[in-house]
Amino acid sequence: MEYTVHLGDFEPFINAIKQGFLFTLTIGTTDVSLIPGITIAGAKPELTHYTPAADAEYLLLGRCRVINTVPMTPDGKPTPALITRAVLRLINASVLVVNAGSRIKPLIPYVDLQGEPGLDITKSNALRRDVVERVVDNGLVLGDNLGRLSKALIIGESIPAGTTTAMAFLIAMGYDAWHKMSSASPVNPRELKISIVKRALERAGVSGIINDPILATSKVGDPVIPAMASIAIGAVKSGSHVVLAGGTQMGAVLAFIKAFDKSTLSKLAIATTRWLINDKTADLIGLIREVHPIPVVSSNLSFDDMPYDGLRAFEGGFIKEGVGAGGSLVTASVMGVGLDSIKAAILRDYRELLAMLREYPSF
Amino acid sequence: MEYTVHLGDFEPFINAIKQGFLFTLTIGTTDVSLIPGITIAGAKPELTHYTPAADAEYLLLGRCRVINTVPMTPDGKPTPALITRAVLRLINASVLVVNAGSRIKPLIPYVDLQGEPGLDITKSNALRRDVVERVVDNGLVLGDNLGRLSKALIIGESIPAGTTTAMAFLIAMGYDAWHKMSSASPVNPRELKISIVKRALERAGVSGIINDPILATSKVGDPVIPAMASIAIGAVKSGSHVVLAGGTQMGAVLAFIKAFDKSTLSKLAIATTRWLINDKTADLIGLIREVHPIPVVSSNLSFDDMPYDGLRAFEGGFIKEGVGAGGSLVTASVMGVGLDSIKAAILRDYRELLAMLREYPSF
Numbered sequence: 082m083e084y085t086v087h088l089g090d091f092e093p094f095i096n097a098i099k100q101g102f103l104f105t106l107t108i109g110t111t112d113v114s115l116i117p118g119i120t121i122a123g124a125k126p127e128l129t130h131y132t133p134a135a136d137a138e139y140l141l142l143g144r145c146r147v148i149n150t151v152p153m154t155p156d157g158k159p160t161p162a163l164i165t166r167a168v169l170r171l172i173n174a175s176v177l178v179v180n181a182g183s184r185i186k187p188l189i190p191y192v193d194l195q196g197e198p199g200l201d202i203t204k205s206n207a208l209r210r211d212v213v214e215r216v217v218d219n220g221l222v223l224g225d226n227l228g229r230l231s232k233a234l235i236i237g238e239s240i241p242a243g244t245t246t247a248m249a250f251l252i253a254m255g256y257d258a259w260h261k262m263s264s265a266s267p268v269n270p271r272e273l274k275i276s277i278v279k280r281a282l283e284r285a286g287v288s289g290i291i292n293d294p295i296l297a298t299s300k301v302g303d304p305v306i307p308a309m310a311s312i313a314i315g316a317v318k319s320g321s322h323v324v325l326a327g328g329t330q331m332g333a334v335l336a337f338i339k340a341f342d343k344s345t346l347s348k349l350a351i352a353t354t355r356w357l358i359n360d361k362t363a364d365l366i367g368l369i370r371e372v373h374p375i376p377v378v379s380s381n382l383s384f385d386d387m388p389y390d391g392l393r394a395f396e397g398g399f400i401k402e403g404v405g406a407g408g409s410l411v412t413a414s415v416m417g418v419g420l421d422s423i424k425a426a427i428l429r430d431y432r433e434l435l436a437m438l439r440e441y442p443s444f
Numbered sequence: 445m446e447y448t449v450h451l452g453d454f455e456p457f458i459n460a461i462k463q464g465f466l467f468t469l470t471i472g473t474t475d476v477s478l479i480p481g482i483t484i485a486g487a488k489p490e491l492t493h494y495t496p497a498a499d500a501e502y503l504l505l506g507r508c509r510v511i512n513t514v515p516m517t518p519d520g521k522p523t524p525a526l527i528t529r530a531v532l533r534l535i536n537a538s539v540l541v542v543n544a545g546s547r548i549k550p551l552i553p554y555v556d557l558q559g560e561p562g563l564d565i566t567k568s569n570a571l572r573r574d575v576v577e578r579v580v581d582n583g584l585v586l587g588d589n590l591g592r593l594s595k596a597l598i599i600g601e602s603i604p605a606g607t608t609t610a611m612a613f614l615i616a617m618g619y620d621a622w623h624k625m626s627s628a629s630p631v632n633p634r635e636l637k638i639s640i641v642k643r644a645l646e647r648a649g650v651s652g653i654i655n656d657p658i659l660a661t662s663k664v665g666d667p668v669i670p671a672m673a674s675i676a677i678g679a680v681k682s683g684s685h686v687v688l689a690g691g692t693q694m695g696a697v698l699a700f701i702k703a704f705d706k707s708t709l710s711k712l713a714i715a716t717t718r719w720l721i722n723d724k725t726a727d728l729i730g731l732i733r734e735v736h737p738i739p740v741v742s743s744n745l746s747f748d749d750m751p752y753d754g755l756r757a758f759e760g761g762f763i764k765e766g767v768g769a770g771g772s773l774v775t776a777s778v779m780g781v782g783l784d785s786i787k788a789a790i791l792r793d794y795r796e797l798l799a800m801l802r803e804y805p806s807f
Contacts, residue, residue, distance in 0.1 A: 101464070103593060141585055175593035179553075190542075190555050190586040222504055223553040230466060230538040230593060 082381055083414035087358065087366050089376030094233065094350045097322035098415045102233035104174050104326075105312065106140055106165075106405060108133035108191075109181040109304040111199035111207065114242035118273055121266045122241035122403075124154070124444060129241035130198075134187035135444065136162045136239040136404050137178045140169075143430075144437070146188040148444070151434050155443045157391025159434060161403035164382075165237065167426040168409040172416045179223065179312065181216060181240075182208070182304030194219040199303035202249055202281035210299045217295065217311040217341075224315020234316045235352070235412055237326040237405015240305045247333035249278040249301035254336045255290035256371055263329045263363035267398030271362060294340040302333070310337035317345035324350050326408020328357040328401065332368040339373050350376040353407035355383065356395050380410035382420055392431060445744055446777035450721065450729050452739030457596065457713045460685035461778045465596035467537050467689075468675065469503060469528075469768060471496035471554075472544040472667040474562035474570065477605035481636055484629045485604035485766075487517070487807060492604035493561075497550035498807065499525045499602040499767050500541040503532075506793075507800070509551040511807070514797050518806045520754025522797060524766040527745075528600065530789040531772040535779045542586065542675065544579060544603075545571070545667030557582040562666035565612055565644035573662045580658065580674040580704075587678020597679045598715070598775055600689040600768015603668045610696035612641040612664035617699045618653035619734055626692045626726035630761030634725060657703040665696070673700035680708035687713050689771020691720040691764065695731040702736050713739040716770035718746065719758050743773035745783055755794060 114120050114129035123129035128148075135145040139152050139162045152160040169176060178189060182196030196216040199207045208216075227234055240246075244262045251258035259275060278301075282288075285300040298307050313323040313334070323345075325331040331351045338345060357365060358379045369377050384392045395401065413423060477483050477492035486492030491511075498508040502515050502525045515523040532539060541550060545559030559579040562570045571579075590597055603609075607625045614621035622638060641664075645651075648663040661670050676686040676697070686708075688694040694714045701708060720728060721742045732740055747755045758764065776786060 141589070173592055175589045177555075177589065188558070190557055190582040192540075192553050192555050194553055195551070219553040226504070226538045226540065229536055 083420055084378050084380045084411050087377045087379065088369060088374055091350060091376045091378050094322050094324060094376065095415050097233040098412055100232035102235055102412060103177065103227060103231045104169055104235045104405065104409060105177045105179050106137055106237045106239060107179045107181050107305055107308050108137050108183050109199065109240045110184045111240060111242050111246050111303040112201035113245050113277065115201065116277065118270055119245055120241045130184040132241050133183050133239040134185045136160055137187040137191065138189050140166050140176060140404060141178065141189050147185050150442050150444045151437045152444050153391065153434055157389060158394045158399050159391060159431060161400050161406040163430055164406040164427055165404045165409045167430045168413045168423055171418050171422065171426050172413050179308060181308030192223060194308055196304040196308065199246065202246060202301045203277055203284060206285065206300050207302050208299050208304060210295060213295050213298045213307050216304060216307045220308050220311025221315040224312035225319045228316030228319030228321035232321060233324065234321045235324045235326050235405060235408045236309050236312060237408055238305050238309060238330060239404050240303055243303060243305060243330045245274045245277055246303040247306065247330040248274060249281050250297055250306055250333045251336055252278060253282060253287050253291045253297040253301050254340065256336060258332065258368060261329060261364040261368040263357055263360045263401060265400050265403065269362035292340060294337040306333050306337055309334045310341060313349060314338055314342050314345050317348040322348050324352050324408050326352050326405035328353050329363055329365050329368055332372050335369065335372045335375065346373055346375060352411040353379050354402045355379050355381050356401040357407065360398065360401060378411055380407050380414065382410050382423060389431065446783055447741050447743045447774050450740045450742065451732060451737055454713060454739045454741050457685050457687060457739065458778050460596040461775055463595035465598055465775060466540065466590060466594045467532055467598045467768065467772060468540045468542050469500055469600045469602060470542045470544050470668055470671050471500050471546050472562065472603045473547045474603060474605050474609050474666040475564035476608050476640065478564065479640065481633055482608055483604040493547040495604050496546050496602040497548045499523055500550040500554065501552050503529050503539055503767060504541065504552050510548050513805050513807045514800045515807050516754065516797055520752060521757045521762050522754060522794060524763050524769040526793055527769040527790055528767045528772045530793045531776045531786055534781050534785065534789050535776050542671060544671030555586060557671055559667040559671065562609065565609060565664045566640055566647060569648065569663050570665050571662050571667060573658060576658050576661045576670050579667060579670045583671050583674025584678040587675035588682045591679030591682030591684035594684065596685045596687065598687045598689050598768060598771045599672050599675060600771055601668050601672060601693060602767050603666055606666060606668060606693045608637045608640055609666040610669065610693040611637055612644050613660055613669055613696045614699055615641060616645060616650045616654045616660040616664050617657065617703065619699060621695065621731060624692060624727040624731040626720055626723045626764060628763050628766065632725035655703060657700040669696050669700055672697045673704060676712060677701055677705050677708050680711040685711050687715050687771050689715050689768035691716050692726055692728050692731055695735050698732065698735045698738065709736055709738060715774040716742050717765045718742050718744050719764040720770065723761065723764060741774055743770050743777065745773050745786060752794065
C-alpha cells in the first residue's frame, strides 16, 4: 500500500483529487520559535524566522532567496520541502503560497492575507483580535475562490514552533493536547513545550475553556491556524474537498473549524507522513478522534534504503513532516505515481542540494 | 452571434476555456492618471489611485473597502467591474487579484508581484529597471503555476490612464500607436495623450526604437504591462491558452510578449467588448495586426435596451471596457450563457448599486 487510512473514509477525497487539485502552502512565524530549544527548524533561534520564506522559495524555485543558503543542516538533513517539491513536480501540480503573517516575506509571488507575525505567547497575546479577524475574513474569500477552481485543495504549512502554539490553542479550546503534539526533533522537547504553554495560558488569564476560536488564536495561537482554517472553510463552501496536509498542528486547525463552522467538517481530511504517525511521543490519531473524527491518512514512504544519512534521518525521527510533505505524497499516490518514482525524484533533488552545498553555506 | 471574431482562429481558445479557466485581474497605478483630463476613471485625479483597488474589491466582494463609496459616477455610470462580477458569478468562476504595483492596496487577498506604482512619465522614468525585472520574474513564476491549474487563463486589468502609458510604450517599441489608442471617455483626449507621450519620450531620450521591453517599460510604461505579459508567458509555457481581456492596452502587452518570448504568441488571444471595437477614435484591430496578428474577439453585448441611462451610456462610448469585462463576457458565451441571462444579471447587480447609493456616496 502506498498510504494507510487510519480513520474515516478517504474515498470521497480520492475521487475529488482525481478531478483536479491545487496545492497551497500557508506560511507564518511565531516568536515562540525564538525560545532556545523549542524547534530545530533553523540553525539558530533567530534564523527560524527565515525558514517559512525559505521553504516557500525552495518549493517554487528550487532555491532560496531570502537567505543565501541551502535548505539543509550542515550534516545534510534537508527541509521537508525537498519532498514536497519533488513530488509536486512529478504530478505537475500548481502551487500557491499564502502568507498568513511572517516576519520575513518570501521573494516570490504569494497571496497575502494581511495578517501579522505571531508574538511570543509567554510574553503577550499572539495577535490583536482585529488582525485575526482580518486573516479569517481574507482566508474565507481566498478559499471561496480557490474552491471553485478545483475539486480538491491541499493545504500545507510552514511555521517553526507551530506545534507549541497549536498545543496552547487546543488546550485553550478545551482539548487535552498536553501529551499529543509532535515535533521536528527526534527528542521531542515536551517538558519545555508544556512549560511554555502553561506560562502562556497563565499570562493570558485562560483558566476555563475559550469557545471563541478568534479569541483563543489572539491570546495563545499563531497566524497559520486561522489562515488554514478559513481557507479550508471557504473552499468547502464553494464545493471543494480539503486535505489539511500536516501533523498534530492540524488538530488545532480542525478545532478552529469545528468552532467556527461545523457544516464544513464532512469535507475535511488530514494527510501526513508515516514518520509523524510513528512518533511515539505524540498521538495525532488520538487528538483528531478527540477534536472531531475526520479521515486521517499517512503516506507509507520510507527512507530506510536511501543512500544518504541526511535522508535516513527521517527514519530516526528527524523532521517527520512539514511544508505539506505528507499531503503531497498522498496526492501523488492517488494520482498513480509509485513510491519508487517518488524516491528517485527526491534523491535527484537531494543530490542537487548537496552539490549546491559546495557553493553556498547550509541553512 | 454572442461574439464576433475579428482576426485569427479563436477555436483553440474555445476548446481550452471549455476544459476549465481561471480569471485574474491585474491592477496597478501610474501617476499619469493625476494629469487633469487624461482619464475619467475617478471623480478627481487623486481618486484615480483608488480605482484599481476599488475595482478589485467590488469584483471579489460586491462592495468597495478602500473607499466608502459606490463604484459609479453620481449620474449612475458604473465601473466596468459591474459587468465582470455579474458575468463571472453566473459561470461560478474563480478570481485571483494580482497587484502589479498600486499606490492604494486592496483590502482583500491578492497576489503581490512586488512591483511599485508607476511614476508620471512626463517627469521621470516610470519604474526602476530592477523593479520591472522583479515584476517579470514573479509574473513568470505565477503564470507558470496558474497555467498548470487550468487550460485557459483570462487576464484582465485595471489601471487608470493605462492607454496613455501603453501608447508611449508602443511608440518606444517602434509601433505606430499615435492614433489607435482608445479611452474610457466618449471624447477621447487624443491631443492630450499625444502631447504627454511626446513629452515622455523626449524626457526619456527615446528617439529610435527600443528593442528591450524591460527598458521601454522602465522609461515610459507602467507596472501592468510587464505583469500581464509575464503572467501570460508563464502560463503558456506551462500549457495554458491565455486570453488578454482588454482593449488597446493589450497591444502593449502583446508587444512586450513578442519582444520577450516569441514562442508563446500562438497561444494568445484578445477578447474585448463591442463598445471598444466601435470606438472610431481608436483602432484595436489595426494595432494588433501591426504588432502581431493574434485572434481578436469581441462580445456583442449591447445595453441599447437597458432601462437606465447609466447603462445605456456604454452605447454612447462611456467606459467601453476594463476589469476584463469583454473577456469575461466572451468566456461566459463560450460556456453557453446567453446574452439575455447576462443582461439580467448585470441589471440585478446594477440595481443593488443604485440601492447602495442611498446609503453611501458615489465614487
